[in-house]
Amino acid sequence: MQHLSSTMTSLPISEKDGKFLSLQKIVAQSLKSDKRPPTSPFNLEYLTEQLANRHLGDEGCRFGGKTFDLAELIIEPYPPSETPLAELEPHAIEDMVVGDHHVGWYVPVKTVTDARRLAVVSTIVVDELGTCTELQIFNFPRNVDLMEVLPMGAVILLKEPLYTMSMMVIPGFRVDHPTDIVVLEDDDEYVPEVWRKPAVVRTALQCKELGNAAMRENLPKKAVKLYNAGLKTLKESGRDDPESEELKLNLLRNRALGNIRLGYFQTALRDAEAVLAKEPNDEKALFRRAKALYSLRDWPRAGNTLKHMTAEYPKNAVAKALFKSCRRRMIEELMGEYDWVKMVKLAKEDKPSSLFDFADYKRPVEIRPSPISGNGIFTKHKVKAGDLLCVEKAVLNCRGKENGVAIFYDVESEQMSVQQGAGAFVGAAMLKRFWEEPRMLTEVQRLHSQAGHDQLAEITYDERGNPYVDAFTIRDIIRTNSFSSHSYYEEFPEAAERDSRAANLTRDFTATDDGPDPNCGLWLLCSYFNHSCVPNARRTILGDMMIVRAAKDMPADKEVLISYTDVKTEFPDRRMQIMNSWGFECTCNLCLWESSLNDKELADRHALMASIDDLMSSVNPRSTGQAVSFDDISSLVSQVNRLEELYPLPVVKIPRHFVAMRWYSISVFLDYAQSHDGAAMALKRGLCALGCAHTEARGQGVTFKKRGFYDTDLVRMLARMAVTRGINDPNVAESWMQAVKVGYRVVCGEDESFENTMGEFIQYTRVGYVQSFNRLYLTD
Numbered sequence: 001m002q003h004l005s006s007t008m009t010s011l012p013i014s015e016k017d018g019k020f021l022s023l024q025k026i027v028a029q030s031l032k033s034d035k036r037p038p039t040s041p042f043n044l045e046y047l048t049e050q051l052a053n054r055h056l057g058d059e060g061c062r063f064g065g066k067t068f069d070l071a072e073l074i075i076e077p078y079p080p081s082e083t084p085l086a087e088l089e090p091h092a093i094e095d096m097v098v099g100d101h102h103v104g105w106y107v108p109v110k111t112v113t114d115a116r117r118l119a120v121v122s123t124i125v126v127d128e129l130g131t132c133t134e135l136q137i138f139n140f141p142r143n144v145d146l147m148e149v150l151p152m153g154a155v156i157l158l159k160e161p162l163y164t165m166s167m168m169v170i171p172g173f174r175v176d177h178p179t180d181i182v183v184l185e186d187d188d189e190y191v192p193e194v195w196r197k198p199a200v201v202r203t204a205l206q207c208k209e210l211g212n213a214a215m216r217e218n219l220p221k222k223a224v225k226l227y228n229a230g231l232k233t234l235k236e237s238g239r240d241d242p243e244s245e246e247l248k249l250n251l252l253r254n255r256a257l258g259n260i261r262l263g264y265f266q267t268a269l270r271d272a273e274a275v276l277a278k279e280p281n282d283e284k285a286l287f288r289r290a291k292a293l294y295s296l297r298d299w300p301r302a303g304n305t306l307k308h309m310t311a312e313y314p315k316n317a318v319a320k321a322l323f324k325s326c327r328r329r330m331i332e333e334l335m336g337e338y339d340w341v342k343m344v345k346l347a348k349e350d351k352p353s354s355l356f357d358f359a360d361y362k363r364p365v366e367i368r369p370s371p372i373s374g375n376g377i378f379t380k381h382k383v384k385a386g387d388l389l390c391v392e393k394a395v396l397n398c399r400g401k402e403n404g405v406a407i408f409y410d411v412e413s414e415q416m417s418v419q420q421g422a423g424a425f426v427g428a429a430m431l432k433r434f435w436e437e438p439r440m441l442t443e444v445q446r447l448h449s450q451a452g453h454d455q456l457a458e459i460t461y462d463e464r465g466n467p468y469v470d471a472f473t474i475r476d477i478i479r480t481n482s483f484s485s486h487s488y489y490e491e492f493p494e495a496a497e498r499d500s501r502a503a504n505l506t507r508d509f510t511a512t513d514d515g516p517d518p519n520c521g522l523w524l525l526c527s528y529f530n531h532s533c534v535p536n537a538r539r540t541i542l543g544d545m546m547i548v549r550a551a552k553d554m555p556a557d558k559e560v561l562i563s564y565t566d567v568k569t570e571f572p573d574r575r576m577q578i579m580n581s582w583g584f585e586c587t588c589n590l591c592l593w594e595s596s597l598n599d600k601e602l603a604d605r606h607a608l609m610a611s612i613d614d615l616m617s618s619v620n621p622r623s624t625g626q627a628v629s630f631d632d633i634s635s636l637v638s639q640v641n642r643l644e645e646l647y648p649l650p651v652v653k654i655p656r657h658f659v660a661m662r663w664y665s666i667s668v669f670l671d672y673a674q675s676h677d678g679a680a681m682a683l684k685r686g687l688c689a690l691g692c693a694h695t696e697a698r699g700q701g702v703t704f705k706k707r708g709f710y711d712t713d714l715v716r717m718l719a720r721m722a723v724t725r726g727i728n729d730p731n732v733a734e735s736w737m738q739a740v741k742v743g744y745r746v747v748c749g750e751d752e753s754f755e756n757t758m759g760e761f762i763q764y765t766r767v768g769y770v771q772s773f774n775r776l777y778l779t780d
């Protein structure tokens with residue numbers, strides 16, 4: 001099953017949707033009115049206590065019958081402050097007006113509580129005059145240590161702040177763009193006189209030793225700060241004697257390690273290279289350079305560094321191991337050869353700590369302008385069904401357990417759009433990636449413009465070197481470009497059930513009524529795949545690796561289209577999902593035909609399918625324990641025939657998924673009744689409904705004229721055919737089995753797990769078939 005990307009729903013607020021939503025409605029309306037609430041009417045004691053006693057549940061939200069732990073209220077977008085500090089005017093909290101953006105101002109404040117992470121990051125701040133208020137920071141990444149980044153007592157500047165009502169209806173500052181907050185060092189010239197502390201005077205050597213101690217305590221941020229201070233002291237001293245030079249190299253070498261631990265690989269690379277410029281064979285600097293390059297996925301340069309290093313230091317086993325990994329990554333990148341067994345194993349374990357250390361493979365495809373929309377992905381050469389088109393690691397993947405909603409409220413229409421699940425957090429998580437790797441910002445902003453991916457958005461930096469990031473634009477990009485996947489097992493749930501029982505897996509695969517929470521992530525290349533409900537390729541997600549395989553033989557220069565949604569969703573719902581989540585109307589053959597049906601025709605088709613399904617579930621031998629009667633089978637067959645007659649176009653243009661899945665069920669019923677020839681006929685009709693055309697010649701196997709539209713039903717039908725048709729002819733069995741494997745590879749992304757998933761099913765079908773064959777022909 002293919003899945004929706006971000007889950008975005010528009011709906012009016014209903015009373016039933018809970019206190020939180022009603023509160024937000026009141027807030028939005030009060031801000032619209034002339035009578036604005038007073039600025040910070042609460043004292044420090046009240047605010048501190050209120051924050052300390054607040055629970056996640058208070059900020060949670062009940063929506064659509066489901067309770068979410070977290071809810072973020074997304075407001076009308078506003079740009080980040082890009083005015084240099086020198087051009088802004090300082091102001092106090094009492095000057096703030098509730099509901100206003102204070103353009104041209106900045107407010108210096110100090111945090112007087114530890115920041116708390118509830119739905120958003122909240123803390124209490126006080127200004128120089130002693131006025132206190134709440135500060136809420138949206139888009140603050142969830143996996144950042146608040147005590148390190150925003151400890152109690154931190155002096156910060158709020159640039160051109162928005163003063164508004166908080167999520168709990170308390171007036172306070174609201175920050176959406178991380179660059180609108182500047183956290184000051186103790187001795188910064190912008191720290192107000194009353195709070196300024198004389199800078200602690202330390203020698204560069206002391207800084208190094210304290211930094212090393214911080215590293216031992218696993219406080220890399222603190223360590224990097226100390227190494228920075230040491231390097232600054234050395235620079236200011238103007239000394240260039242050998243001892244100072246040695247100390248400088250030490251500080252740089254250690255800072256490289258600190259930056260690697262923080263995930264700041266580009267900075268780490270610069271540090272390591274600064275050491276290597278002086279000491280080209282420095283073992284630690286070489287290794288840190290290689291490690292930074294490896295993490296930046298620059299395998300050739302990492303490999304060359306390690307080659308040099310292992311020649312110089314042949315006993316360094318860690319370098320040798322990393323060199324081996326580099327070679328594996330290069331093979332993956334060049335040849336598309338992956339250790340699928342390992343990838344599948346990691347995906348099945350589904351642990352947050354699992355590292356999907358694999359390279360990307362993109363050689364068969366490239367980005368080009370698309371006649372469908374903006375840019376798309378095209379084949380560079382001829383490909384066959386089942387071929388790998390690309391494998392890509394997500395730049396970011398939020399896991400399903402991050403259960404939350406982001407609420408977008410339009411004051412005018414009083415409509416809310418709600419983004420559910422992990423998708424609600426991808427925007428905030430992405431901002432952290434930009435801190436770690438600013439170049440990522442360029443890559444992600446490319447996705448914003450449909451004008452051409454070569455047009456790079458210009459990135460501007462503040463005077464402290466931080467890139468300005470517009471959090472609203474990032475959210476927008478994420479909304480139309482992120483993909484989600486329920487789980488690897490969703491395609492064949494029977495295998496998931498067996499595996500989770502057998503291996504006591506961490507993940508619970510049993511879907512609840514609401515469905516499991518999907519993972520949601522952003523893939524840079526895969527973001528360019530356009531959609532069709534009649535796709536020629538399929539995507540699968542293993543961990544945070546997206547795998548796309550050709551579902552058809554394709555010539556060079558063909559646009560590769562995947563389905564963003566489950567094509568077995570009935571048309572009105574499918575159209576709505578695509579519109580809500582992605583903002584467009586699909587014009588594939590299937591949608592064009594289905595949109596030409598009037599309401600009555602759609603309702604009649606729906607009623608026919610419901611009638612077939614009702615009869616199927618009432619006579620299902622699995623629940624009744626009895627074979628389906630001939631009358632019921634013939635009624636089912638005639639109804640499915642009628643369903644099939646509703647399709648006006650040939651199956652090569654429009655696959656008949658709704659028909660195929662019902663032929664498949666009929667074949668299972670017939671097998672149960674030991675009418676295997678009948679079952680094979682039903683399977684054949686099912687295969688035809690998905691456009692799979694074949695001829696079979698005794699002793700020569702099966703020739704496929706058309707492979708059909710791959711989905712799980714097609715794979716199951718091919719597998720049953722492999723058993724029933726191949727029982728007396730190994731050539732026939734083998735060629736059906738080849739087709740099953742290609743189908744499985746297309747649907748699941750790999751076929752290493754084939755035996756595990758399909759083996760039992762095939763075996764079971766074969767045993768049943770052989771038993772009844774024996775009963776029919778070999779007994780008296």
Ligand SMILES: C[S@@+](CC[C@H](N)C(=O)[O-])C[C@H]1O[C@@H](n2cnc3c(N)ncnc32)[C@H](O)[C@@H]1O
Pocket residue numbers: 370372373374375376447449450480481526527528529530531532582583584585586587
């Ligand atoms: C993941 S992006 C695909 C890449 C996009 N064409 C681009 O240039 O950035 C998804 C967006 O592409 C557009 N899109 C994708 N498939 C489409 C289709 N079949 N018809 C119209 N627009 C489509 C929609 O604007 C959608 O929100």
